[in-house]
Amino acid sequence: MNNFETLIRKNLRTVIGVLSGxxxxxxxxxxxxxxxxGKSSEIKVLDFRSYPINIKLKKxxxxxxxxNKIKAEDICRLNFVIGNLFAESxxxxISDKNLSAKDIDLIGSHGQTVCHFPANIKLFGYDSRSTLQLGDPSVIANRTGINxxxxxxxxxxxxxxxxxxxxxxLDYILFASDKKSRAFVNIGGISNVTYLCKSCDQNEVIAFDTGPGNMLIDSLMMKLFKKKYDKNGKTSSAGKVNxxxxxxxxDYDKFYRKKFPKSTGREYYGEKYISDILKxxxxxxxxxxxxxxxxFTAFTIYHNIKRFNPGELLISGGGAKNISLMNFLKEYSGKTEVNPINEKGITTDNKEAVLFALLANEFINGNRANVTSATGSFKNVFLGKFCPA
Incomplete structure (x- = not known):
C-alpha cells in the first residue's frame, strides 16, 4: 500500500473526474x-472533454x-461494459493530452445511474432503499492503471x-460567501438547486432536486422529431405554450410539489410520464x-426556489444552453439575475465532472462530504470506495 500512503501524503493532486449523466x-x-x-480546497480546471456514447449502447x-424484463445477466455484464467505456474515455x-497514467494521481468516477429508489420500503423485514450506478471502478482502475x-x-x-x-x-466548497446568499441550479436530465445562505456551514446548505431538467424535453424531441435534444431551444422558441x-x-406532476429534501430520476420522469403527456x-x-x-420545466425550478428569494441565480448543466428554457426562467425570476455559471473555471459543461474529482480528493483526505441537510442522511459519511490500480 505504499502507493496509497504516498497518495494520502500529497497536498497537491492531479485528478480526473468522469461521469455520464x-x-x-x-x-x-x-x-x-x-x-x-475541505474549505481550503483550491481547484484549477486544466481541460474538459466529452466523448459521445454509441447510440446502440445508449438505448x-x-x-x-x-x-422490467431485464435479466440479472444484463445488469452484470453492463456493469463491466460501462466500466470499460469509462476507462476507454x-x-x-490522457492520450489526447500527451500524458500517461503516471501523471494522474486519482480518478473520481460517478458511473451511470440505472436505478435510484431512495424511498424506504420494508422487504422481507429489511430496509430496501437503494441506488445503483454501473461502471465498476475496479474495471476502470485495471484498464487505466490509475487509482x-x-x-x-x-x-x-x-x-x-x-x-x-x-x-x-462543490457549491459550498467553492462558492459559499460571507457577504451574500446565492442559489445555483444545475439543469441536467434532472434539475437540482443549491441555496447557500450568507455565512452558512456545510450542514446548513439547502439543496434538492426540483423536478425535470432536460429529461422530458429530450425524450419528447426524440419521439416527435427524431432528434436527441432541442438545440439552443430552437424548437421550443418556434412553438407556443398550450x-x-x-x-x-x-396537476399531474406530484414531485415538484413535494417538500425537500427530495430526489428523483428516470424512475419518475421516464416512459410512463412521457406516455401520459402524449395522451x-x-x-x-x-x-x-x-x-x-x-x-413547465422552468416553472418547476422557479416554484422550488422562489421561497429563498436569492440575490442571484447561477445556472449550470446542458439546460443553460437552451435559450428558450433560460428565457422562461428569467420571466419567472423577475428581478433576480439569472446567468450561466462561469466562475473559478467552473462552466455549465464541466461542473458535475469537477464535483467527482473533488469528492475523490476528499475521500483520500478523510473528509466526510455529504451534505445532510440536502440528502436527509442522519450523519456525515465518507463518499466512495477506493479501488487501487
Missing amino acids: TSVDAVDVVLVKIKGK HILRLSTD VNKF VIGDFRTADVASGGDGAPLVPY AGLFKFLK NVENTKPADIISTVTK
Whole structure:
C-alpha cells in the first residue's frame, strides 16, 4: 500500500473526474489540480472533454432503466461494459493530452445511474432503499492503471439519505460567501438547486432536486422529431405554450410539489410520464408540446426556489444552453439575475465532472462530504470506495 500512503501524503493532486449523466449522451472527462482539502480546497480546471456514447449502447442503458424484463445477466455484464467505456474515455483523454497514467494521481468516477429508489420500503423485514450506478471502478482502475474512487452515492443512502444531490458540496466548497446568499441550479436530465445562505456551514446548505431538467424535453424531441435534444431551444422558441397541456402538467406532476429534501430520476420522469403527456396532446402541434414542456420545466425550478428569494441565480448543466428554457426562467425570476455559471473555471459543461474529482480528493483526505441537510442522511459519511490500480 505504499502507493496509497504516498497518495494520502500529497497536498497537491492531479485528478480526473468522469461521469455520464441521465441523458446518456456522452462520457464527460475533466482534468483538475486540487490543492488542500475541505474549505481550503483550491481547484484549477486544466481541460474538459466529452466523448459521445454509441447510440446502440445508449438505448440499451436507457432500456435497462425502464424495462422490467431485464435479466440479472444484463445488469452484470453492463456493469463491466460501462466500466470499460469509462476507462476507454479516460485513456483517450490522457492520450489526447500527451500524458500517461503516471501523471494522474486519482480518478473520481460517478458511473451511470440505472436505478435510484431512495424511498424506504420494508422487504422481507429489511430496509430496501437503494441506488445503483454501473461502471465498476475496479474495471476502470485495471484498464487505466490509475487509482479510482467510485460508488459515491451508496454510503449516503445506507445512512438514511437520498444519495442525492451531491453537487451542493462543490457549491459550498467553492462558492459559499460571507457577504451574500446565492442559489445555483444545475439543469441536467434532472434539475437540482443549491441555496447557500450568507455565512452558512456545510450542514446548513439547502439543496434538492426540483423536478425535470432536460429529461422530458429530450425524450419528447426524440419521439416527435427524431432528434436527441432541442438545440439552443430552437424548437421550443418556434412553438407556443398550450394552456391546457400546461395545466395538465402542473396537476399531474406530484414531485415538484413535494417538500425537500427530495430526489428523483428516470424512475419518475421516464416512459410512463412521457406516455401520459402524449395522451393529452390531441390537436397540439409538436413544437407547441416542446414549448409547453420547456416552460413547465422552468416553472418547476422557479416554484422550488422562489421561497429563498436569492440575490442571484447561477445556472449550470446542458439546460443553460437552451435559450428558450433560460428565457422562461428569467420571466419567472423577475428581478433576480439569472446567468450561466462561469466562475473559478467552473462552466455549465464541466461542473458535475469537477464535483467527482473533488469528492475523490476528499475521500483520500478523510473528509466526510455529504451534505445532510440536502440528502436527509442522519450523519456525515465518507463518499466512495477506493479501488487501487
